[in-house]
Amino acid sequence: MISEPLWANLWIAGFLTNHKRLLWAYWAFLKSDKLTRNQKKVLSILSLDVLLIPLPGAVISLNRMLGNLAVIEASALRIPVVGLLDSNVSGGFLMYPVPSNDDSFKVMFFYVLFFSKIILVGKMTRLVSFTNIKKYNRSNKDKKYMKLYNSKFDFDNKLFNVLNKYRIITNK
């Protein structure tokens, strides 16, 4: 729903600090003739596609111990890092620490839910504040979110029509 990138793999050293060089290497690797079509397809599905996005505006690390390199690289580039701080880890390199437990899945779900909610609210406010901008100034990303925003209102009508069609509810 919020369409933000997620790194759920072993961290590649230099992903943030050496981003441009890694991107070129990946691009050359995909374009090389030695790979078969299926290999390219498999590679494109892999999480290395995260390289194709520009540098992030903020980083959220859900575990300081395991996401160690990510936090250090982000802090080197002055990218704001939001992270959960458990009582057994040091608080270095975190710009915005949130002292809490970070071991259980329940806690992680709790925080990811709230972080995603605030990101959604930010995107919605952007939409509302930028509706008066002329059409040619809108980016494709804005248009996508506007479509999503409008589809929320269409959904009720569509559901009502479907339910009516199959006689689940009756329109009296």
Add this chain to the structure above:
Amino acid sequence: MITLGSSTFLYIGFHQLLANGMHLGHNVRSANLLLNKFFVGRRFSVIILNLLTSVLNLRRSFLVLFGTAVSRGFILFVMPV
């Protein structure tokens, strides 16, 4: 507590954190002394966290994420493997 858009949609407070079991820390032996400011005290060698400061820090982090989302920046989630 947070009044951005709808306040009921994004309510985070002391009680939410308590209900999710975030008031207890690690054993005293494995605790990092740099985090003393977040601790309230200890009961049976288990550290108890200060939830009020954690709520304040959460709100600070929310404002940062809100700002980056408004200014159309990517936000990278890093999950533990």
